[in-house]
Amino acid sequence: MIRTPATQVMNARSRRARLRQCAYAGRWSAIVAALAFMGPAHASEPDWQLNGFASLGVARSSFDDAAYRYQPTADAAIGTDPSPRIDTLAGLQLRYQPTDSLNFTAQLLARDPPVSGSPVVVNWAYLGWQMADRTELKLGRIQLPFFMYSDTRNVRYAQPWVRPPGELYGLVGNSEHHDGAYLRNLQALGSWSMVTELFVGYGANQNRNSSPSGTYYGIALTGYDAHWTLRAMWLNGNTHMESPALAAVLATLQQRAPDVAADYAYETLKNAG
Secondary structure (H helix, E strand, O other): OOOOOOOOOOOHHHHHHHHHHHOOOHHHHHHHHHHHHHOOOOOOOOOEEEEEEEEOOOEOOOOOOOOEOOOOOOOOOEOOOOEOOOOOEEEEEEEEOOOOOEEEEEEEEEEOOOOOOOOEEEEEEEEEEEEEOOEEEEEEEEOOOOOOOOOOOOOHHHOOOOOOOHHHHHHHOOOOOEEEEEEEEEEEEOOEEEEEEEEEEEEEOOOOOOEEEEEEEEEEEEEEOOOOEEEEEEEEEEEEEEOHHHHHHHHHHHHHOHHHHHHHOOOEEEEEO
């Protein structure tokens, strides 16, 4: 596995040097090269910020009979031929801060296109309000804090893995964003810091075999010091599932084993935990 580090907070010279390593990423080269020359631009006014990140990864499998997928719902799969489809992506973030307490943030993410749709998606587009020194509210298109690395899920350089483990991070399928509200508060408790996150949002996406959508809400608590990080989250919501493939299987089961089919005949899943 080969990857280029993501670039979130670095000066223009470092960004150019790192992102030039991605210039040979096939059809992604144009995107990455553009990011390399942009750098963290500050327009004539200090209120504007432009940042980018990119990762290049090439992977192959030992055999073609069972192509590897990062998660069961992933559109991209790899076989014996080296492919950049799973791990190669690029992002561009624009932030405008008209006052000390308000900001408008938008982020574009470019990656291998799904079965249907564009390879470029708007995964952030929100209004941020710094309500107090340690309290922030976001309204709009956001990434809900389902995981410890939610905001940086696509910034591979900020993570301890080549890619986040699909067994956990794949639980949200191909969803890159939710539309809703997010409140974050940070408090000091002795040598520890406590982060409290409240959230609610609606998300929908289309996978290879299904089109899940739903509204979710919950709370996440994270405590950390110089050596340890502890995190707990409570989540509730409903997922509506549309799947022609599953519907065909259920139709056959209903004819041959109605009792068994009843256990799988669902359109809405209750999520709590």
